[in-house]
Amino acid sequence: MLYESPSNRLPSSQNEEGIALYIHWPFCLSKCPYCDFNSFVAKNIPQERFAQALINELRHSAEQQAAVPLNSIYFGGGTPSLMSPSTVEALIDQATQLFRPKDSLEITLEANPTSVEIDRLTTFRKAGVNRVSLGIQSLDPVSLKALGRQHSVAQAIDALTLARKTFPRVSFDLIYAREGQTLSQWEKELHQALTLVNDHLSLYQLTIEEGTVFARQYEKGQITLPDESLSADMLVATQTITNAHGLLNYEVSNYAQAGAESKHNLAYWRYQDYIGIGPGAHGRIRFNQQLYATERIRNPTTWLKATEKQGHGLSVMEPLSPADKAREMLLMGLRLSEGVNATNFAKRCGISLIEAVNEPILKAAIEEDYLHWDQKILRTTSSGRLRLNTLLEALLN
Ligand SMILES: C[S@@+](CC[C@H](N)C(=O)[O-])C[C@H]1O[C@@H](n2cnc3c(N)ncnc32)[C@H](O)[C@@H]1O
Ligand code: SF4
Numbered sequence: 189m190l191y192e193s194p195s196n197r198l199p200s201s202q203n204e205e206g207i208a209l210y211i212h213w214p215f216c217l218s219k220c221p222y223c224d225f226n227s228f229v230a231k232n233i234p235q236e237r238f239a240q241a242l243i244n245e246l247r248h249s250a251e252q253q254a255a256v257p258l259n260s261i262y263f264g265g266g267t268p269s270l271m272s273p274s275t276v277e278a279l280i281d282q283a284t285q286l287f288r289p290k291d292s293l294e295i296t297l298e299a300n301p302t303s304v305e306i307d308r309l310t311t312f313r314k315a316g317v318n319r320v321s322l323g324i325q326s327l328d329p330v331s332l333k334a335l336g337r338q339h340s341v342a343q344a345i346d347a348l349t350l351a352r353k354t355f356p357r358v359s360f361d362l363i364y365a366r367e368g369q370t371l372s373q374w375e376k377e378l379h380q381a382l383t384l385v386n387d388h389l390s391l392y393q394l395t396i397e398e399g400t401v402f403a404r405q406y407e408k409g410q411i412t413l414p415d416e417s418l419s420a421d422m423l424v425a426t427q428t429i430t431n432a433h434g435l436l437n438y439e440v441s442n443y444a445q446a447g448a449e450s451k452h453n454l455a456y457w458r459y460q461d462y463i464g465i466g467p468g469a470h471g472r473i474r475f476n477q478q479l480y481a482t483e484r485i486r487n488p489t490t491w492l493k494a495t496e497k498q499g500h501g502l503s504v505m506e507p508l509s510p511a512d513k514a515r516e517m518l519l520m521g522l523r524l525s526e527g528v529n530a531t532n533f534a535k536r537c538g539i540s541l542i543e544a545v546n547e548p549i550l551k552a553a554i555e556e557d558y559l560h561w562d563q564k565i566l567r568t569t570s571s572g573r574l575r576l577n578t579l580l581e582a583l584l585n
Contacts, residue, residue: 203253203256203257203461203474204257205257205460205461206256206257206258206259206288206290206460206461207253207256207257207258207259207287207455207460207461207462207463207473208259208260208261208262208451208452208455208456208460208461208462208463209246209258209260209261209262209283209287209462209463209465210262210264210452210462210463210464210465210466210469210470210471211242211246211261211262211263211264211268211279211465211466211469212226212264212265212266212464212465212466212467212468212469212484213238213263213264213265213266213267213268213270213271213466214226214227214228214265214266214466214467214468214488215227215228215229215230215233215265215266215267215270215488216228216229216265216266216267216270216300217229217267217270217300217302217304217338218336218338219336219401220335220336220337221335221336221400221401221402221405222335222336222363222394222395222396222397222400222401222402223397223400224397224398224399224400225265225266226266226467226468226486227265227266227267228266228488230488233270234492235271235272235275237492237496238275238488238492239271239272239274239275239278239279240496241491241492241495241496241501242275242279242465242466243278243279243282244495244496244499244500245465245466245484245495245499245500245501246279246282246283246286246465247282247286247499248499248500249463249465249471249473249500250286250287252473252475253287253463253473255286255287255288256287256288256461257287257288257289257290258283258284258287258288258289258290258293259290259292259293259294259451259452259455260293260294260295260296260451260452260455261279261280261283261293261294261295261296261452262295262296262452262453263276263279263296263297263298263317264298265298267298267299267300267305268297268298268299269297269298269299269300269305269308269309269312270304270305273308273311273312273314273315274315276297276312276315276316276317277314277315277316280295280315280316280317281316284316292451293318294318294319294357294450294451294452295316295317295318295319296317296318296319296320296321296359296450296452297312297317297319297320297321298320298321298322298323299312299320299321299322299323299347299351300322300323300338300339301322301323301324301339301343301344301346301347301348302338302339302343303343305347306343306346306347306350309347309350309351309354309355310354313354313355317355318355318356318357319355319356319357319358319359319450320351320354320355320357320358320359321358321359321360321361321388321390321450322344322347322348322351322358322359322360322361323360323361324344324347324348324360324361324362324381325337325361325362325363326341326362326363326366326377327341327344327345327362327377327380327381328341328373328377329341331366331369332344334366334367335363335366336401345384348360348384349384351386352386357386357387357388357448358386358387358388359386359387359388359389359390359444359450360381360384360385360389360390361389361390361391361392362377362378362381362389362390362391362392363392363393363394364377364378364391364392364393364394364422364426365393365394365413365414365418365419365422366394366413367394367411367412367413369414371418371421371422371425374422374425374426375425375429378391378425378426378429378430379429382429382430382433382435385433385435387444387445387448388435388442388443388444388445388448388449388450389430389435389442389443389444390441390442390443391426391430391441391442391443392441393419393422393423393441394413396413420574423574424570424574427570430443436525437525438524438525438526439453439457439523439524439525440523440573440576454524456520457520457521457523457524458520458521458524458532459472459513459516459517459520459521459536460472461473461474461479463482464482464483464484465484466484466491467484467485467486467487467488467491467492467501468483468484468485468486468491469483469484470482470483470484471483472508472516478507479507479508479513479536480505480506480507480508481504481505481506481508481512482502482504482505483502483503483504484500484501484502484503485501485502485503486503510537510538510539511539511544513536513537513538514533514537514539514541514543514544515544515584517533517536517537518541518544518545518580518583518584519580519584521533521566522566522567522568522572522576522579522580523573523576524567525567525568525573526565526567527560527565527566527567527568528541528565528566528567529564529565530563530564530565530566531564541566544584545583545584546582546583546584546585549582549583549585550583553572553579553582553583556571557569557571557572558571558572558575558579559572559579559583
């Protein structure tokens with residue numbers, strides 16, 4: 189059932205902290221075998237209809253969130269570098285008119301380093317994008333092929349070089365702990381990556397996601413991944429090498445120079461308000477002091493039709509209980525090296541941090557040096573972050 193618009197508005201005074209805005213572009217040139225993001229390969233994309241539908245959703249969201257300060261805009265995907273630059277420009281213009289943009293407004297666009305997209309980087313900059321996040325994935329040609337990527341290592345390096353000349357802030361993504369990869373191969377690749385780095389890097393360990401080509405091959409034993417001990421060694425090496433290069437491991441998979449952390453992604457991890465528009469996008473927004481989870485229709489065609497008909501493609505708008513919020517805030521916040529602030533937690537969730545966790549597990553995890561707790565901040569230690577999923581599962585049990 190589709191959601192009916194509430195008449196409640198959040199007075200701007202309730203949200204001086206501001207919001208983050210996520211815009212999802214669900215199309216890609218091809219589907220990578222490891223990826224379970226809401227992305228589709230489509231030959232003829234009705235760019236103008238999609239642009240108008242995104243603007244409709246933006247206006248609808250702004251009706252619900254009167255003039256709140258805007259901290260960040262993030263064009264994610266799919267492959268938003270396949271969007272027409274005029275659509276990106278129109279969305280930035282609308283967002284900055286409908287909300288109150290902060291002087292420090294961060295506008296990120298995810299880009300793939302294929303030639304079509306590299307040619308557009310300068311136009312995206314002119315449209316107002318001030319940060320780009322490039323999906324490089326690997327600097328090894330054989331691995332790029334195995335990951336099903338549509339670009340070469342040379343194209344990736346050219347894209348990075350051009351991006352660094354064009355944008356004040358540049359990040360790129362690499363995937364490691366890939367099939368057959370040794371520790372020393374990864375260390376060598378990472379050292380090479382660090383010669384190309386600007387101010388931010390996202391380094392993900394390959395995960396096998398349900399429903400992907402890799403998941404089917406994995407089930408049949410056609411691909412194997414590094415075992416737990418090698419993956420842990422790779423993570424420790426990653427932290428040591430990036431730290432020595434002046435990048436701080438501020439989130440499990442994210443590394444930045446001090447002050448160059450992604451403002452947008454920090455909003456998710458700090459569990460602040462964000463609007464998500466476009467097919468399948470999620471949001472966390474407040475009405476009358478109540479936090480709601482929002483979701484949009486995942487299928488791009490169904491989403492487009494609904495948005496054209498009723499001005500939005502919301503499929504879910506659910507109030508979150510204190511227990512829901514506590515769980516989500518801990519799942520997010522314990523990924524950050526800064527941890528979770530107990531005062532912010534109680535204010536946001538309506539229950540105390542200690543009430544929200546399994547206390548015997550908390551005590552044991554502190555004794556084992558997986559967690560650190562000083563009565564104000566709960567954070568994972570580096571050994572805690574090595575086993576974060578198991579730790580969270582036990583703590584929230
Ligand atoms: C939205 S996706 C990709 C953005 C862009 N379309 C691209 O391919 O570069 C964001 C990032 O998630 C990472 N990622 C996606 N699936 C992954 C998986 N199964 N394991 C590890 N990292 C993954 C990739 O590094 C990717 O760049
Ligand atoms: S990794 Fe990027 S390009 Fe590949 S399918 Fe996922 S979103 Fe598309």
